[in-house]
Amino acid sequence: MKRLALSAAALALVLPAALPAQAPADPVFTPAAMRAHVEFLADDLLQGRDTGSEGHEIAARYVASQFDGLGLTPTGDADGPGGGWLQRISFQKTERAQTPATLTVTGPAGSKRFTHGGDVLIGMNAAEPHLDVTAPLVFVGYGLENQRLGLDDYAGLDVRGKIVVTLRGYPKGLPSEEGAHLSATKAMIAEKHGAIGMLAIGTLQSMKARPWARMVQFADEPDFTWVSPEGKPFDQAPGIRAGASLDDPAAQAIFAGAPHSIAAIRKQADRKGGKPRGFALKTSVRIQSDSVSQRVTSPNVVAILPGSDPVLKDQYVVLSAHLDHIGVSPVKPGEPVDKDRINNGALDNGAGIATMLEVARAMAQSPSKPRRSIIFLASTGEEKGLLGADYFARHPTVPIDRIVGNVDLDMPLLLYPFTDVVAFGADHSTLGPIVAQAVAPMGVTLSPDPMPQETIFVRSDHYMFVKQGVPAVFLATGFANGGEKAWGDFLSGNYHHPGDDMRQPIDWQAGARFAEANYRITRAMADADAPPRWFAGDFFGDLFAPQAEKAAK
Template sequence: MIKRLSLSAAALALILPAALPAQSPGQPAATDPVFTAAAMRAHVEFLADDLLQGRDTGSEGHEIAARYVASQFDGLGLEPAGDADGQGRGWLQRITFQKTERTSTPATLTVSGPAGDQSFTHAGDVLIGMNAAQPRLDVRAPLVFVGYGLENQRFGLDDYARLDVKGKIVVTLRGYPEGLPSEEGAHLSATKAMIAEQHGAIGMLSIGTLQSMKARPWARMVQFADEPDFTWVSPEGQPFDQAPGIRAGAALNDPAAQAIFAGAPQSIAAIRKLADRKGGKPKGFALKTSVRIQSESASQRVTSPNVVAILPGSDPVLKDEYVVLSAHLDHIGVSPAKPGEPADKDRINNGALDNGAGIATMLEVARAMAMAPNKPRRSIIFLASTGEEKGLLGADYFARHPSVPIRQIVGNVDLDMPLLLYPFTDVIAFGADHSTLGPIVAQAVKPMGVSLSPDPMPQESIFVRSDHYMFVKQGVPAVFLATGYANGGEKAWGDFLSGAYHHPGDDMSQKIDWQAGARFAQANYRITRAMADADTPPLWFQNDFFGDLFAPQARKASK
């Protein structure tokens, strides 16, 4: 039996006086606001209730969640910063999305070469992409192996050197070379389609390395084989596609990978062995095979909102600079029924920790900011984004269509899936090494007895998998803050990622440590205040990869 939320109880908890401090060791300053376990729990109880059906992008449940967040902003006296109409701005930034789904006709990939023809069907040993611009996709082209498919002068990457891929389909290794810094490598890996397009390729296939297959086994990839594709649509009605020239794409498991390398001068095994060495960069070469990719899809337009509010700054000069505190409001909805499952099986992905807990943290920081007798010097934008689970789409749209000019946004902290299952004693700020946000975070939480730890799971490429990355790409120093691996955190993270993560088990039945939630809210209040109140805004470090790439003219700080 699935227990439903008593909404009256949740509402009551939000208006009860804050009676208990969030910390015992490392007490905050006496002037700091108090954060309570009850308030954190109440927000998550509402957002993770079955009534909201997992808050999927474009769903009624997400719309209900968006109204809840907007009502909280309204009650705090914040200013709406969503879409403008004749009456002024509202709380919602309404985004149109293009949603593309598969038809009943299975997509296929056929390999032709020295071993004859071999055909593979989607969700077997190949995962075939869809192309909304070509609902009846049929692409045939010869193949060229291009190593990791990366180019970057700074890191000595030139995988397309002396290779002709114009009009062809490139084959890339997943990930990036061993020894490359994880966050830079994760970013470069995310640019492969654009690089292939620049060289004239029309398609891209990816094959696993020993490391990537260990980090993300094929069985895990296949679990998401039938999810629809989403992209945002511009105000002018144009669907966003960062590499429209790449008409077809697929990921290949070993049987399909072996087929495309038939007769090749180097085997898959040899290539993987080289790639597994530090600095290993397999060289590309033309393959003796070609592929034909066929896929059918159907698209529709749906809408879903970001929720945006501003707390104006108190400083007459600095109020025109904005700090963004963001958290994604969406989750993955209801899982489809599988053959043979009981009719009453729980299939609602409630998303209590992912990311009800992040939204609750943001709301409690907003409450503390709004009620503080001394308001922050810089203005604060509170962003509850949509479409994060579809590819960071709501944050990408906001960063490209912000409520204020992007040059006035000086920093972003993103809150995504704080794991409130243990009494954390450290936090991870993914991206902390690139800007003064790292030292800002470390100093802000130090009085609480909380330390800042480095990325403990670089193989997961977390840096490019949460909303802050979209602000980074617009030149804004940004970090993604999460609870750390110390004091039982490593086991808690391992258990969650292999269990409740993106499953119905991420609900209120978990043994959530709500006092840890209050503590996490306290930490983020201190971080956001530090960003907002400092004489100097967050700055990229000199010679930093991301600062040089996305904000080459911006003022830099010495590291």
């Protein structure tokens, strides 16, 4: 009797811990399933899945067929092609005309002309296909404004009808994610003050992170923007008619006769908290650029797994991954004709889509369905500027105020047996603790952002949800257990290169493990009594969701 009583007591102690794990942890994730998805998506026949290409359309139909086979609910355009799985987006694609764009500087040293692709990189303006703008210049420091962070670079400056000159990036010592967000608003700030153009020059810090030679590599890529259902191309700062980035020879030319030299300004900017003050320059520029535009279409693929809770099913958790890649590289002078130029995007982002599909499979086949509804979003146009996710977040197929959280999967580096993950943006909301607790049973830890200088938080699709007030993170494999070297080698090698294909030594067991981690995270978001919340006092929560209920940090 005593032994029986002891066994019963032990059983009573064990059961509460074991029961919650049975349903969410039961699904099996296999290396073979992960590999099969990526093999299809990274096949040469898809020609790199470029936005608007036939290869991307084939990939979209593949994802839709997978959703269909799982019995999910189509949540794209109800009356469009593709059985309702596709959210068709029109894009405006703008390319350079044959006449090279030029920037001419006039000032105390006379006139000097620069051609696009040399010491200047000149933007295009689809609204003005034959752009010709001349205006005086005003240096505005970093060109930032934010009362909370003590930034007021336009104080005392008159830039109406003028072209502003800004330093790239943001002041040293500013939190990287906040700084990166503010940097992306420079055109809107300039427009608000009446400027008609922007020129950007490098700091010592920005030139080290993104050398001029690297910027020139992308000089002739087309510009994309999404077009609203009413037919209007999206432009967050239409008043900024002309823009360009300048290398040192052009920068020296525009600062001719200025009270402070480029070298002195850069030295000040390189100090922690350094904020060079603005002043009117003694030069003007003329920017000329010809372009041609056309409309192309490309779809998001959207599905829903309805929630099981009668109340919480009207709230939605989004698991997203971008389906597009960068297509086929153009032939360069001197290259062999038969050189491999297809950018297959096996890891970027075939692996992210495969992860999402395997999580969807596990969710759909689970005997206990998630309490909240789950949206699975395979977005397009990520490589063109996060455009598909931005379109969905602004034109969601469910009410945006019912989307309570997002986890984005972009380029999981499945080249080593990862033991930690990084959730970029984890510091801003309760998604950080949710991720940490969800993966802990796997022996996986949550690590802080290992490369804050890269400002990853504002560079992937999840950030489009953040801008609509939705707590979101971007999940990646971490730097532990060989991850740091793997990331360094990939980013300096196969990233955005034909080498990102199935010939890489991809660790498919790591892929299965990454899928399991994301299943656990998504279940935790979907099943919790409370939805994810911004932390009280968080910069992004206060900016984009000021009225939302906040959580103590």
